[in-house]
Amino acid sequence: MSRSAGDLVLEAQGLDRSFGGIHAVDDVSLEVPEGSLHAIIGPNGSGKTTLFNLITGHTRPTSGRVRFAGEDITGMPYSKVARKGLAKSYQITTVFPLLTVFENVRIAAQAAGHAYVFWRPADGIRAVTRRTEEVLERIGLAADRDVVASNLSHGDQRRLDLAIALATSPRLLLLDEPTAGMSPPETAATVELVQELNRDVTILMIEHKMDVILTIADRITVLHQGRKLFEGTPDEVRDHPEVKEVYLTGSR
Numbered sequence: 001m002s003r004s005a006g007d008l009v010l011e012a013q014g015l016d017r018s019f020g021g022i023h024a025v026d027d028v029s030l031e032v033p034e035g036s037l038h039a040i041i042g043p044n045g046s047g048k049t050t051l052f053n054l055i056t057g058h059t060r061p062t063s064g065r066v067r068f069a070g071e072d073i074t075g076m077p078y079s080k081v082a083r084k085g086l087a088k089s090y091q092i093t094t095v096f097p098l099l100t101v102f103e104n105v106r107i108a109a110q111a112a113g114h115a116y117v118f119w120r121p122a123d124g125i126r127a128v129t130r131r132t133e134e135v136l137e138r139i140g141l142a143a144d145r146d147v148v149a150s151n152l153s154h155g156d157q158r159r160l161d162l163a164i165a166l167a168t169s170p171r172l173l174l175l176d177e178p179t180a181g182m183s184p185p186e187t188a189a190t191v192e193l194v195q196e197l198n199r200d201v202t203i204l205m206i207e208h209k210m211d212v213i214l215t216i217a218d219r220i221t222v223l224h225q226g227r228k229l230f231e232g233t234p235d236e237v238r239d240h241p242e243v244k245e246v247y248l249t250g251s252r
């Protein structure tokens with residue numbers, strides 16, 4: 001398959017989802033080009049996480065379509081979507097608390113490794129070990145490889161969660177508030193890491209911290225009450241009167 005900078009990794013069209021009387025996501029469309037860092041912002045309850053769940057297959061849309069790397073994945077379960085190269089890093093829920101950092105990442109690398117065929121099992125094991133070490137180095141956890149996950153600081157547990165997602169060599173990485181609950185230095189380190197990951201992975205992220213989003217995003221989609229209120233570059237979002245209004249009078 002030939003890829004160019006303008007290729008869309010993700011294309012969502014008219015996504016819609018209600019829960020009882022609540023219209024959580026209301027006719028939202030989204031286009032994420034290969035290599036970009038696209039952010040979703042919006043007040044509490046504006047539908048950001050639901051939109052993610054519609055994309056990953058955790059929630060079925062009432063209507064609308066999702067295309068990933070040119071393929072229609074609407075309604076496909078996440079286990080299948082993940083194998084196609086869409087990874088998400090939500091909270092530390094994917095971390096096995098009693099295993100070491102190395103073991104946690106190795107399991108993810110191994111799970112993704114089924115795509116390769118090796119003549120000898122030993123070659124497969126070596127490839128998985130190499131990938132694990134490479135990811136730990138990249139995420140800055142190499143020195144903590146033998147630490148039991150539950151003993152890591154909150155910030156490092158979130159890093160481990162990112163490492164697990166990265167170990168599967170995804171084509172698109174979805175991050176739901178990667179800096180939530182982090183101190184300012186931890187936030188700065190995570191922002192740097194996300195930017196570094198974006199050098200070879202397309203990223204779609206939800207983030208509440210405006211300063212973070214305005215510095216790192218290529219494009220920003222603003223949700224409000226389930227609908228797309230605005231979409232544009234950080235400069236356009238910063239100057240948009242309705243966005244300012246929602247953020248000044250909104251719930252946070």
Ligand SMILES: Nc1ncnc2c1ncn2[C@@H]1O[C@H](COP(=O)(O)OP(=O)(O)OP(=O)(O)O)[C@@H](O)[C@H]1O
Pocket residue numbers: 019022023024042043044045046047048049050051
């Ligand atoms: N499984 C569900 N069942 C019922 N209502 C739901 C469900 N999931 C989400 N909602 C409702 O849909 C709306 C959008 O919620 P969602 O979690 O997507 O918002 P959000 O933008 O991620 O908010 P936050 O900033 O607090 O994370 C809210 O009113 C929420 O209560």
Ligand SMILES: [Mg+2]
Pocket residue numbers: 048049050
């Ligand atoms: Mg949310």
